[in-house]
Amino acid sequence: MSRCDECGKQENMPYQCRHCGGTYCAEHRLPENHGCPGLDSWDDPGGVFDSGFDDSVADDSGGGGLSDRLGIDTGPGGPLGYFRGNMTYAFLGLMWVTFFLQLVVRIVAPGLVEPIFVLSPAHPEYVWTWFTSIFAHGGFGHIAINSIVIFFFGRIVEDYVGSRDFAVLFLGSGALAGLGQVGFQIYQYGGIPAPGPGVAGVIGASGAALAIMAVLTVLNPNLTVYLYFLLPVPLWLLTVGYTGYTVYLILSTGIGAGGTAQLAHLLGLGIGLLYGQHVKGRRRVPEQLQFGAGGRGPGGPGGPGGRGPF
Template sequence: MAKCDVCGKDESMPYNCRHCGGTYCGEHRLPENHDCTGLQNWNDPNGVFDSGFDDSVNGGGSKSKASSLTDKLPINTGTGGPLAYFRGNMTYLFLAIMWVTMGAQLIAYSVGGMGLHNYLFTLSSDNPGHVWTWVTSIFAHSPFFVPGGSIFHIVFNSIVIFFFGPLVERYTGSRDFAILFVVSGVLAGLGQLAADAVFGNPLVGTSVLGASGAALAILGVVTVLNPDLRVYLFFVIEMPIKYIAIGTAVISALLIVISSPGAGGIAHGAHLVGLLVGLAYGEYLKRTKNIRAPNQLQMGPGGPGGPGGPGGRRRF
């Protein structure tokens, strides 16, 4: 059950507005019926031209900078072009890239051992100038096919991104979501190297893999937009999402200071940086776009899954 933000009516099948993020009954679900704040931020109130991918719609018939740039690309970037499927589905594209990258890691390891694997996918303090690893390390994860590796690394990150990514993508648009994901991942990885340089053992090299920083940035955005959103920690313990964010920040900070940024083989420095990036960006969204997340998460029609997203409705 959820309450309508306008009349307070209890609804077993509530509607979540894709523009402002509010929760409404059938009577107030239309934007014009709940004085939707999201409509004032764009010039296409009926959503006819909004792609969520390139922000190219503007008023007065003039082209924006984004539009002029996409017009120069050798492919059709319009709503009927090959990129149309990824609009509103960037979360699932990144999840697919993560799992495909795991396959590429296996191939690299099979061909050239850990040397080739690390050269291509691992962000390391020994070779910070390998700038491609700033990005590839985001999508790569602990290789479960080597001794000491674990499949749970990529599984855990996939769960967080799967449930919270579509919600953030809805309010930021696919382009800005992609930027948030990659930038937070890069900053988290570099932040881990910096934390190890300051608090770690200078004689031991640091290596970073995984999308945990990006995943926690996504969680940080949701925390700011709706700190009282109730979720299940480990699918068992129900609590507001703000406590998960606070607990993650406190534990990461304490372990960095009293132990090491990589204590237990976990990149606590990356976790902390990613979360802080998400909290900052969430505050920016809250102040500039006046949006907030719904008081429950739904997947499927009407939920943050969006076109091509998973079917069914889940509440947690």
């Protein structure tokens, strides 16, 4: 836990000013709220924009994030400015909206469910399913477990890397995990299979959720997660345990063990670990989390995946 340089308040998630290098609480994070000497050289006619962690993330290499190189504009005047600092909640909202749309489509036009929502080895050319499949889920338990992981871990990672790079991480890891699973299925089939009941598709945000958990594991492997507010478990142990269990299932049963896209889970973890190494060292992260509602803080993982194919 860090102390605010301005008021002395203890802060679980401190903000580090990129102008003066000081550590501050949420109330004093803006340069004008802590008398930052960097204001003397401020030359932006638009003034200081309250961007939360996005503007406090420093990159000593001089280059921008991945989203900067892609030209994604989430600035205060950009079309995506509303989502600045809120992508975790935006993605959670899209997941639940998509889930209810699945229910509606299943009733009114059941034949459209797979072409719209499922990434299938029979139709990898359906590019939209690379992303719609991330937000679609196989059942209430499936989406609930993924939502818990993304809700509690997503905000920390988003605050650390910024909303734009978090969005790229979420969509990129989700799509690559699903495509990896489908690609290996095509390899096993010896080519693109014909659509049929024996051809399993991929849906769910588990790849993205596990990537987020893996990023946080790299940033703070000893982060204590209080499962059910009682059992203190270091995050690295949860991640290693889940990874080992997934590898065991793949080796013993196959990449679709238990009706779950196990290879996609493993790929999500791998992407998160690599990205975590890439961004490690930018700033501090919390030391403790609690799993569940209420209490003194946010919770930890219940294990992405759950019921459903992904």
